[in-house]
Amino acid sequence: MVNSREYALVERCKKGDRQALEELLGQYERPIYNAAYRILGNRDDAADTTQVVFLKAFEHLDRYNPKYKFFSWIYRIAINESINQLNRSKKQRPLDENQVAATRGPDAAVEAGDLSREIQEGLMDLNEHYRTVVVLRHFSDCSYRQISEILQIPEKTVKSRLYSARQLMKDKLQARGVY
Amino acid sequence: MIEERTLQLINADLDGELGQAEKDELEAILESSAEARLMKAEFQKLANLLDNAPEQTPPLDLSARILGQVALSSKPSFTLTNLFSSFQPATAGLAFAAGLLLTVGFYEISPRYGSASDTTSMVGTMVAGQQSQRAESKDRLSFEGSGVSGNVSVQKSQGMLVLNFELDSDQKTEIEVSLSEAGLSFGGIAHVSTGDEAADESYKISGGTLRVVNQGRQAFSVFLPYAANGKGSSRDIGIEISTEGAQVFSGNLRS
Numbered sequence: 286m287v288n289s290r291e292y293a294l295v296e297r298c299k300k301g302d303r304q305a306l307e308e309l310l311g312q313y314e315r316p317i318y319n320a321a322y323r324i325l326g327n328r329d330d331a332a333d334t335t336q337v338v339f340l341k342a343f344e345h346l347d348r349y350n351p352k353y354k355f356f357s358w359i360y361r362i363a364i365n366e367s368i369n370q371l372n373r374s375k376k377q378r379p380l381d382e383n384q385v386a387a388t389r390g391p392d393a394a395v396e397a398g399d400l401s402r403e404i405q406e407g408l409m410d411l412n413e414h415y416r417t418v419v420v421l422r423h424f425s426d427c428s429y430r431q432i433s434e435i436l437q438i439p440e441k442t443v444k445s446r447l448y449s450a451r452q453l454m455k456d457k458l459q460a461r462g463v464y
Numbered sequence: 465m466i467e468e469r470t471l472q473l474i475n476a477d478l479d480g481e482l483g484q485a486e487k488d489e490l491e492a493i494l495e496s497s498a499e500a501r502l503m504k505a506e507f508q509k510l511a512n513l514l515d516n517a518p519e520q521t522p523p524l525d526l527s528a529r530i531l532g533q534v535a536l537s538s539k540p541s542f543t544l545t546n547l548f549s550s551f552q553p554a555t556a557g558l559a560f561a562a563g564l565l566l567t568v569g570f571y572e573i574s575p576r577y578g579s580a581s582d583t584t585s586m587v588g589t590m591v592a593g594q595q596s597q598r599a600e601s602k603d604r605l606s607f608e609g610s611g612v613s614g615n616v617s618v619q620k621s622q623g624m625l626v627l628n629f630e631l632d633s634d635q636k637t638e639i640e641v642s643l644s645e646a647g648l649s650f651g652g653i654a655h656v657s658t659g660d661e662a663a664d665e666s667y668k669i670s671g672g673t674l675r676v677v678n679q680g681r682q683a684f685s686v687f688l689p690y691a692a693n694g695k696g697s698s699r700d701i702g703i704e705i706s707t708e709g710a711q712v713f714s715g716n717l718r719s
């Protein structure tokens with residue numbers, strides 16, 4: 286089902302409307318950055334990847350098929366670019382030292398930062414297929430159908446990857462005493 | 465031992481993907497199995513942890529960097545790939561001190577505008593897609609010592625700053641330009657033929673800083689669109705030059 290507002294925005298972008306570009310960017314910058322960060326585990330890489338995602342999206346807007354949601358299209362680019370970045374890195378960089386919640390007070394931030402680090406380490410232990418479905422489901426709030434559309438895999442595969450990924454994460458986080 | 469079917473139902477329930485019949489089925493299982501209840505509680509806890517993990521804030525200059533680069537790609541004949549490539553000028557052999565000549569790369573961008581010796585008009589064309597305006601020279605720094613000498617100047621034209629570097633170095637030199645602090649994004653880089661080409665040219669943008677590494681006699685221009693939400697009309701652009709890890713120059717260009 287076509288989102289007419291987004292379709293109109295995309296059409297305006299194609300005509301070089303800078304305000305429309307800014308609107309699309311404003312809408313998707315944060316979620317795309319967060320998805321990339323959770324897949325890559327590194328802020329600099331997430332920022333670079335987010336930049337590439339938008340540049341590619343804006344450059345290839347003519348390839349966007351309005352039969353599908355823009356959300357799915359740009360997330361697909363984001364997931365592909367994140368995985369490409371992972372492959373380019375070959376060995377994954379260490380997690381950022383200072384990941385803390387930017388909007389909380391100092392004590393809460395330290396606590397939240399520790400937990401966030403544990404969760405991120407749990408994610409980084411997963412292979413990219415498992416990590417991707419967990420990120421899309423829990424950090425991007427996607428349904429099975431949306432994940433299926435973004436990754437272009439059957440819903441059945443989404444379910445099975447998600448179950449296996451959760452089982453692995455649960456065991457690893459329990460073993461680390463996170464809960 | 466929990467059956468596979470039960471695990472599937474528990475997971476699908478967490479995701480809000482169960483129909484009424486499946487919900488009833490899971491409820492019946494949970495009523496009769498303490499193990500299933502424990503498993504559901506553990507998965508629920510994991511899901512809560514993931515769902516409530518702190519959201520990360522993108523770098524403040526990220527959207528400005530993206531918009532700056534998109535602005536440069538708005539001409540139909542121009543691709544982003546070009547933007548990230550070192551532009552190769554076709555005109556060679558002009559005197560090093562005569563200034564910067566930017567040719568082939570920008571002819572590809574917009575063959576209708578500009579002349580081979582007019583950097584200003586190329587900038588104007590890239591940004592606005594219309595007739596050029598004269599660039600305004602703003603500031604210039606010179607440096608000499610430890611096997612490196614040269615100068616860098618800044619010009620301003622139609623929403624963009626252009627840094628013009630001219631250097632001569634015996635050793636591999638790293639030049640760092642602080643972009644994000646000045647509210648600028650990276651728009652492109654153009655190397656100029658000097659007849660005595662620099663070796664090992666490379667550049668990278670990371671964390672709001674442009675790093676250019678090369679050696680020998682070199683001339684290049686860096687194009688910096690203003691950030692959309694950038695600072696006021698005056699900006700200090702930090703420039704640092706190092707050889708073999710030792711800083712040989714540090715200064716600010718005022719635009």
